[in-house]
Amino acid sequence: MATSSETPTISLREAADLLGGDALFLDVREQGEWDLGHVPDAVHIPLGLMEDRVADELPDREREVVVYCAHGRRSLAALATLRALGYERSRHLTDGFEEWEKSGFPVVVPSTLEPDQRRRYSRHLLIPELGEAGQRRLLEARVLLIGAGGLGSPASLYLAAAGIGTLGIVDDDVVDESNLQRQIAHSTHRLGDPKVESARDTLTALNPDVKVKAFNERLSSENIDRILAEGWDVIVDGADNFPTRYLVNDASVWHGIPVVHGSIYRFDGQATVFQPGAGPCYRCLFPTPPPPELAPSCAEGGVLGVLPGVIGSLQANEAIKLVAGIGDPLVGRLLLFDALSATFTEVALRRDPDCPVCGEHPTVTEYIDYAEFCAAR
Amino acid sequence: MSVIRIPPTLREDTGGEREVIAEGDTVRDLLDDLRTRFPTIDAKLEYANVYVGGEDIRTRDGFETTVTPGDTVILLPAMAGGS
Numbered sequence: 008m009a010t011s012s013e014t015p016t017i018s019l020r021e022a023a024d025l026l027g028g029d030a031l032f033l034d035v036r037e038q039g040e041w042d043l044g045h046v047p048d049a050v051h052i053p054l055g056l057m058e059d060r061v062a063d064e065l066p067d068r069e070r071e072v073v074v075y076c077a078h079g080r081r082s083l084a085a086l087a088t089l090r091a092l093g094y095e096r097s098r099h100l101t102d103g104f105e106e107w108e109k110s111g112f113p114v115v116v117p118s119t120l121e122p123d124q125r126r127r128y129s130r131h132l133l134i135p136e137l138g139e140a141g142q143r144r145l146l147e148a149r150v151l152l153i154g155a156g157g158l159g160s161p162a163s164l165y166l167a168a169a170g171i172g173t174l175g176i177v178d179d180d181v182v183d184e185s186n187l188q189r190q191i192a193h194s195t196h197r198l199g200d201p202k203v204e205s206a207r208d209t210l211t212a213l214n215p216d217v218k219v220k221a222f223n224e225r226l227s228s229e230n231i232d233r234i235l236a237e238g239w240d241v242i243v244d245g246a247d248n249f250p251t252r253y254l255v256n257d258a259s260v261w262h263g264i265p266v267v268h269g270s271i272y273r274f275d276g277q278a279t280v281f282q283p284g285a286g287p288c289y290r291c292l293f294p295t296p297p298p299p300e301l302a303p304s305c306a307e308g309g310v311l312g313v314l315p316g317v318i319g320s321l322q323a324n325e326a327i328k329l330v331a332g333i334g335d336p337l338v339g340r341l342l343l344f345d346a347l348s349a350t351f352t353e354v355a356l357r358r359d360p361d362c363p364v365c366g367e368h369p370t371v372t373e374y375i376d377y378a379e380f381c382a383a384r
Numbered sequence: 385m386s387v388i389r390i391p392p393t394l395r396e397d398t399g400g401e402r403e404v405i406a407e408g409d410t411v412r413d414l415l416d417d418l419r420t421r422f423p424t425i426d427a428k429l430e431y432a433n434v435y436v437g438g439e440d441i442r443t444r445d446g447f448e449t450t451v452t453p454g455d456t457v458i459l460l461p462a463m464a465g466g467s
Contacts, residue, residue: 156467186467247467270463275392277463293462297431302464308393310465343458347402354435354458357443 015086017098022073023112030071033097035085036104040077044114046107054081057088068093075100075107119143124216128170141331142170146216148330151175151239151264153226153255155202157315158245158269158322160192165323166243167210167217171330174210174217177234178202179225189312226251228374231258241326242266245319249296250377256281256289257374260365265336267325269318271310274346276318279337279356280325283365286338291359291366296377314346386414388457394432397425406457411436412447414457432461 022032032049034041041051052060054076065072072094076082082099089097100107108114118125120132120139124146131137131145148171152159155178163174180202182193190202197205203221210219222234226246231254244255244266259266265282268289281288296302321342328334343352363371388404398404404421408414411434419426434441435458441449451457 154466158466190467245466247465249462249464252462252464270465272463272465273392275463292433293431297428297462301428301431302462308465315466341460343460352438352458354438354460355440355443357440359442 015098016101017073019102019107019110022100030073033072033074035074035081036076042117044116047113047115054085057085072097073100075104077105078103136333137331144331145170146172149173149239150241150243150326152243153177154245155192155206156245156247157189157271158319160190161316161319162243162323163192163206163210165320166326167214169327170216175220176203176206177222177226179223189315226254228376235262239264241329243322243326244268253296253377254374257364259283260288265329267322269322271314271318272308274311276314276344277341278318278321279341282338287356287358288365290364291362292356294363311346317344385453386451386455386457388414388418391459391461393461394425394428397422409450411441411449411451414451432459434459
């Protein structure tokens with residue numbers, strides 16, 4: 008029988024030689040550390056739970072045990088507990104797991120994705136910038152779509168396919184025949200149905216991982232705070248009128264939620280990201296809506312059916328980047344797309360210190376319900 | 385001589401032209417030239433942002449921003465459509 012005078016430490020190399028044998032590796036770090044990676048086949052008992060759980064997890068006190076933590080301090084405390092409980096053949100890894108990992112010894116990262124999710128999102132998991140951690144962020148994300156129309160259709164389809172965990176959709180409209188030339192979340196057999204219900208069925212059929220929260224109501228100063236209070240990481244603005252654009256902007260500044268903005272007209276589209284604090288807001292660009300007589304009539308204007316597909320997809324791209332925390336979002340940049348010449352042009356957007364909402368001395372401090380003057384129905 | 389790119393919502397005022405060649409050394413001169421030839425565009429210009437070389441003229445010298453031959457001037461009125 009081993010005695011307590013036997014050296015209680017073990018080096019990285021010696022420990023690695025024990026992998027795959029009878030020795031048991033015991034990880035005493037916290038859950039969040041364990042989740043990021045651990046020694047293959049290790050048993051996990053956080054240091055604070057050692058005395059409660061070690062007898063159940065390690066019934067054989069004669070077994071060789073290698074206990075480790077991040078840097079070798081907690082494992083030293085755990086070693087004292089183990090030896091006091093009679094685990095005479097326990098040793099601790101003095102260099103700790105961080106050195107183990109840096110030295111290139113085997114590490115496994117426990118998966119929190121279900122097997123069917125690993126298959127569904129396999130093409131995301133293969134991208135180093137996303138991987139499992141990125142996919143988990145998408146699955147935990149909450150994105151609110153304003154409008155389930157031309158822009159909202161492609162944006163919501165791609166966000167659902169990507170596995171955004173919760174999608175909110177605000178729209179009070181019903182599916183009309185004239186929508187189907189471009190609003191690809193809806194189908195001929197849904198004519199007359201509320202768009203939020205039609206979209207919810209399409210999106211959950213595409214991906215059952217996605218929870219769709221439907222708001223079958225028109226966004227107004229009365230309901231916007233209630234809807235935003237449900238907590239959203241990103242707003243995708245695909246509204247079809249100026250009053251809603253300004254409501255969404257002012258609310259996003261006050262609630263501190265980034266807005267992925269898109270708009271379309273005939274062959275021309277534009278997209279940008281308004282991120283409160285980091286860049287300009289919509290009112291930095293256009294402090295007030297144009298007077299009704301000068302505003303283009305959306306209904307008369309028309310739109311090429313594929314155009315919202317381009318712009319809405321760009322919006323989904325920006326929303327995914329914001330949620331995953333990757334890449335350079337379109338903050339302070341407005342991307343203009345001309346479908347006829349097939350060209351993208353970028354212009355710089357700057358924060359306006361005199362902006363009536365996000366400027367140094369704001370003059371707009373409560374919601375304004377501008378008169379409706381562009382109902383694209 | 386510079387190219388002014390006409391946004392779709394102002395094209396009815398330029399007879400459908402997507403780009404107009406205008407004369408002038410500053411944004412003000414160019415827009416005056418535009419107004420003279422297409423008078424109905426005047427009221428709408430007030431609500432359009434103007435970009436020269438991809439930069440908002442408000443961050444440069446406003447309407448006195450100089451425009452060199454070959455520069456493209458972009459007019460950008462607010463667009464709300466998303467449906």
